[in-house]
Amino acid sequence: MTDIDDRLRDGFRALVEEYGQALELPDRLRDDALRQRRSWLGHPAVLVAGIAVVVTVIAGVSALIGAAVRGGSTEPAATSNPTASRLAAGHWQPIPSAPVKSCDQTAAWDGTELVVVDTHFGLRCRARAATYNPVSNTWTTITSPPQTAGGNPVSAWDGTRLILASPATSRTFAWHPGSDTWQTLSPLPGGETTGTIVSTGSMTVAAGLGISGHGVVRVGGVYRLDGTSWTALPDLPRPRKGVIGDVALGGINHALYAVVSDSISHTNPEDIHTTGSARSLRLDPTGWTLLEHGSHQPLSQLSATPVRNGLLVAGSACPTYAGCTEEAGAAGLLSPHSGLSDVQSPDGMPYPWDETAGGTAIVVTFPEGSIGASIAGPRAGTTWISDVRTGEWLRGPTASATTGGAGTYWTPHGVISLGAPAHSGLGGGILVPAK
């Protein structure tokens, strides 16, 4: 952790000490609160809610009994690539709490286990790491990453080690599973903070985003990992208008592709969101080639995961200026032949919250929403699965409300969806495909 980070941490602590002390309830607020509470207690909706709770409890107990009767065959069986139909006919199996708190974590599948790393910067959470084995349904603590890793980590498995980087710093690290040790790699040469990192099967590549002034992202450097140091590849081309907001990298048939979200928000003070358009690019020997077909959607906050002969690119969109108070969602499929095309959602599905993809399917889960937030959409735990060959959406099994929200990961044993209630150990569920 750098000196400035230590000082920022001290600043947050000081702010809590100065403004976050326990307060006594003012008399006037007490009177108002008592009036609110009493008027609410007399409301007929209370009785309806009470009945609903009883029904829910009965339904929950019935589900638990059903699960117990079905029990005994919940161990996920490895399969090279679960199909959409088998996932849709599968079931969610809870996974136990992890020795890693639910702060902000990254994870990568190492071929056997999911390596989960948290490098949080805040006051209470600290850098921790663990691996999850879906066959034994157990967690194992591993050596914690260096505190200097910074927050909001991104990671990729390069075949033998986990490469870790942070959008908060230009530092990078590698975790070696054999020795359970962390190795410090060279920082990104341009000093950019790391926006994304990906292993294409033939190389590990990071895209760095440079920051200038008040958080305006201005450049996009791309680097290939050679041993312990990074070699510069051609920079991402700058947009004609605005700046590079986000970038997602991915490999298709060993070629490197990038989907770049261009931000124009800084040009319009009325717009507090990232708004722009997405470009899709391929890295050729001569440099980045712009693919002709771009998305019509103003994608931002991108992620990319490989599917059959393509990449699933998921992000958010906030397509209007001052009127945009919540993000809409957006997803696209990047194909080497047809470029980036919009993914059509099934009716009633607003947009993916947590998504992952494998060779055959895209799995979308919806974690628990927030009270009071005007977020429309499926209830928590809803799962949708898309067959990437046909584009057909299938309704999957419903997960428990605490599943999801902290990332979804494709494995040969099923789809792991991490999530947890506040500040308890990270847990979630695994969507086990039907046999």
Place this chain on the structure above:
Amino acid sequence: LDDNDQIAQLYRQHAGAARAIAVAITGDPAVADDLVHDAFLRCVSRLGSLRDPEKFRAYLLRAVIHAAASHFRRRGAERRSLERMASRPGPPASATDQGLAGDLLTALQSLPIRQRTAVAARFLLDWSEAQTAAAMGCRVGTVKSLTSRGLAGLRSSFPDREGVGHD
């Protein structure tokens, strides 16, 4: 506990944290107090309907975050804040002028509202990305992006020990 005692206890336990994040987002303790009071009243009125009353703190903090967002939307304060930011000649006053908390507040006000909210939720409340995303009505990826940019902005504008901003 009767209603009176329960409400007083809830306020004592949770209003401080709510005020801290409201101050961090708005930069104005008086506005923050108003937001906390309104949010507290709303949450108390729904106390009996909460699936888990133990989550009152989370509900209150989310309500404050929503109230702060509404405040800025209502008043167009984001635009004015950005204009102020654009006209600001340099880094904020030195650390010795206003203390660490004041320095951080000044630096926070230089961030766009959504970056400020994400950073405050993550680092002041120690919320997870998922919690922050749920409260802000956005995706986890958005929180990652807002937080990393906000943190980068804070690093560039927060004065170091000699009172000099980073860039």
